[in-house]
Amino acid sequence: MTAHRRLVAPLLAVSLLLLGGCAIKPIQPWVKPYERERLADPIMKFTRNGLAEKHSEHVRDVREGARGATGVQGGGCGCN
Amino acid sequence: MAATRGCLLVGGLLAASGAGAVDLPEDRADALLHVYNGGGVRAVGPALLVRKRIADRFSLTGTYYLDAVSNASIDVVTTASKYSETRHEFGLSGDYVYRDSQITLGATTSREPDYTATAGTVNLTQEVFGGMTTVSLGFTRGVDDVGKKDSPEFSDKAKHWQYRLGVSQILTPRWIMSANFEAIADSGYLGSPYRVARVFGAAVPERHPRTRSARAAKLRLIGDLGSRDAVHAGYRYFRDTWEIKAHTAEVGYSRYFGDPFLADTFLRYYTQKGALFYSDNAQSETLYVSRNRQLSTFSSVGLGAKLAWTARKVPDKYEVKLNGAYELVRFNYKDFTDIRNGKKYAFNASVVQLSVSATF
Numbered sequence: 001m002t003a004h005r006r007l008v009a010p011l012l013a014v015s016l017l018l019l020g021g022c023a024i025k026p027i028q029p030w031v032k033p034y035e036r037e038r039l040a041d042p043i044m045k046f047t048r049n050g051l052a053e054k055h056s057e058h059v060r061d062v063r064e065g066a067r068g069a070t071g072v073q074g075g076g077c078g079c080n
Numbered sequence: 081m082a083a084t085r086g087c088l089l090v091g092g093l094l095a096a097s098g099a100g101a102v103d104l105p106e107d108r109a110d111a112l113l114h115v116y117n118g119g120g121v122r123a124v125g126p127a128l129l130v131r132k133r134i135a136d137r138f139s140l141t142g143t144y145y146l147d148a149v150s151n152a153s154i155d156v157v158t159t160a161s162k163y164s165e166t167r168h169e170f171g172l173s174g175d176y177v178y179r180d181s182q183i184t185l186g187a188t189t190s191r192e193p194d195y196t197a198t199a200g201t202v203n204l205t206q207e208v209f210g211g212m213t214t215v216s217l218g219f220t221r222g223v224d225d226v227g228k229k230d231s232p233e234f235s236d237k238a239k240h241w242q243y244r245l246g247v248s249q250i251l252t253p254r255w256i257m258s259a260n261f262e263a264i265a266d267s268g269y270l271g272s273p274y275r276v277a278r279v280f281g282a283a284v285p286e287r288h289p290r291t292r293s294a295r296a297a298k299l300r301l302i303g304d305l306g307s308r309d310a311v312h313a314g315y316r317y318f319r320d321t322w323e324i325k326a327h328t329a330e331v332g333y334s335r336y337f338g339d340p341f342l343a344d345t346f347l348r349y350y351t352q353k354g355a356l357f358y359s360d361n362a363q364s365e366t367l368y369v370s371r372n373r374q375l376s377t378f379s380s381v382g383l384g385a386k387l388a389w390t391a392r393k394v395p396d397k398y399e400v401k402l403n404g405a406y407e408l409v410r411f412n413y414k415d416f417t418d419i420r421n422g423k424k425y426a427f428n429a430s431v432v433q434l435s436v437s438a439t440f
């Protein structure tokens with residue numbers, strides 16, 4: 001019975017979400033192109049100097065157990 | 081009906097993407113001098129990058145990267161003798177843009193006297209939702225040939241698969257966030273033929289599993305503070321089938337000084353729980369055993385600064401920048417003993433990067 005309740009609750013939530021979708025309009029972009037002047041400044045870039053970022057990632061990759069998901073393309077070798 | 085509305089939601093995201101087109105990455109040339117110095121290891125070298133548009137929608141990028149390594153790390157000086165070697169890495173990639181999409185195909189090869197790594201990469205980015213959202217997909221396949229100096233009988237391979245998914249989202253006119261996810265699979269020889277482990281105090285060759293599967297997820301946020309300055313923060317979670325779990329947190333602040341100077345400061349904290357088969361000095365015989373510090377339980381703190389100087393700028397023609405960066409990193413190992421003095425091992429490292437970059 002408890003397991004049944006566990007299934008019903010998320011199904012009910014998904015159904016309400018889908019029904020709610022009937023009442024809303026498609027989402028429109030809320031930041032217009034003319035409002036993106038500040039975002040175009042180099043200060044707002046995640047990666048400004050790709051070559052230096054790649055070096056930093058390489059230095060970390062060969063010393064740390066973790067890697068990946070950095071958004072930077074790195075080389076793969078066990079050196080340095 | 082609900083399904084139709086659902087389609088409209090998704091359709092709204094995609095339909096809004098038809099307004100513009102992505103630009104090719106700008107033509108540029110970069111020359112970098114990098115120096116790493118810490119824990120008895122010194123790695124120095126230049127790196128070069130040149131990107132040139134060769135057709136309306138296509139550009140080529142070539143890279144070269146050199147590491148001249150002088151290694152007298154604690155592993156080396158306690159089990160062998162200091163050595164020097166050089167690594168050369170060459171890369172070539174092409175970017176193609178069509179409407180709101182960019183496709184990148186690339187290949188790299190890295191060569192050392194006893195290790196060769198070759199990899200091929202494909203990346204696809206797509207702007208959707210009126211340019212507010214950028215979705216990226218990527219795949220890298222790599223093959224390494226592992227050798228051992230003065231041991232021609234030793235030869236093995238390692239293979240790597242990397243799958244990437246990323247989303248960059250404009251939140252407000254001042255804030256952007258990104259989420260990146262990566263799944264990595266490795267198989268083959270995943271250790272070092274030189275490194276030794278300790279079992280009952282005796283040195284034995286390390287034994288690593290021949291497969292490893294990992295997941296990493298990273299969230300980043302960057303915001304304009306309104307006074308020609310910005311703040312950024314990031315967090316990454318990593319775990320793999322060797323039972324390594326790692327957390328990385330970063331915060332930073334950037335600010336213009338006048339028109340030509342852009343300065344950054346950042347703080348990075350990294351901590352990981354070691355691999356299941358890592359042991360400082362194993363007290364039982366196990367199938368796998370390693371004393372690789374990279375797989376141990378440790379933490380590091382990095383504090384750094386960067387300065388970019390726009391030395392020359394002719395709008396719509398070219399721009400030349402000089403860049404300098406310095407990072408000081410402190411490593412603290414929780415279960416790696418310096419057998420020279422019996423204390424837990426710790427060291428400081430410095431990373432210096434000096435570069436000149438021109439966009440045209």
